[in-house]
Amino acid sequence: MSGEGPGASADGAAGPRVTVLHGVNLDQLGRRDPELYGTLTLAELEVAVTGFAREVGVRASFSQTNHEGEYCEALHGAPQVADALILNPGAWTHYSWAIRDALEVAGLPAVEIHLSKVEEREQWRRTSVIGELCFETVSGQGVEGYRTALELVRDRLRAMSGRAR
Ligand code: DQA
Numbered sequence: 407m408s409g410e411g412p413g414a415s416a417d418g419a420a421g422p423r424v425t426v427l428h429g430v431n432l433d434q435l436g437r438r439d440p441e442l443y444g445t446l447t448l449a450e451l452e453v454a455v456t457g458f459a460r461e462v463g464v465r466a467s468f469s470q471t472n473h474e475g476e477y478c479e480a481l482h483g484a485p486q487v488a489d490a491l492i493l494n495p496g497a498w499t500h501y502s503w504a505i506r507d508a509l510e511v512a513g514l515p516a517v518e519i520h521l522s523k524v525e526e527r528e529q530w531r532r533t534s535v536i537g538e539l540c541f542e543t544v545s546g547q548g549v550e551g552y553r554t555a556l557e558l559v560r561d562r563l564r565a566m567s568g569r570a571r
Contacts, residue, residue: 421464422563424556425488426455427480428470429495429505435521442522444548451549458553464560474498478508490559491516492552499524499534506535515562517555520545 436447452468459466471477484491491514498505509516523546524531537543542558544551
């Protein structure tokens with residue numbers, strides 16, 4: 407027992423566990439168009455999001471892959487390690503029915519997020535096959551959007567635990 411109460415981890419961080427899953431090409435942040443995606447690398451983004459998580463009162467963990475099957479497997483295993491998800495599948499968002507079905511298997515509350523404002527870009531980016539399984543979509547807010555997404559997830563989990571009582 408750490409003595410820090412329920413939800414506390416060994417490093418003293420507390421709160422619900424939120425896994426942020428970055429998809430294809432997100433590892434190339436810093437090299438991609440800064441007008442659309444900003445100037446931070448993925449590692450820098452994760453440092454910023456870890457700070458947001460602390461402020462918001464949740465614990466964030468991260469993973470990134472360029473392989474669709476691995477992204478599906480991360481979703482399959484998510485209920486063992488997370489209470490909620492924040493998903494930026496990159497271009498898979500727009501066509502991967504496999505990821506959509508894996509998200510359904512995960513069955514966790516999820517927010518879809520995009521750094522750029524996808525609904526104002528090419529027509530093909532305006533379709534999301536995961537949107538119907540996410541309770542909210544955040545787009546066009548850059549890195550700050552992750553703070554919004556973390557707040558949304560925290561509030562959703564609080565509402566869910568209130569309902570369970
Ligand atoms: C993105 C938007 C997608 O359309 C694109 O394919 C990406 C990044 C975003 O964060 O804005 O890779 O998900």
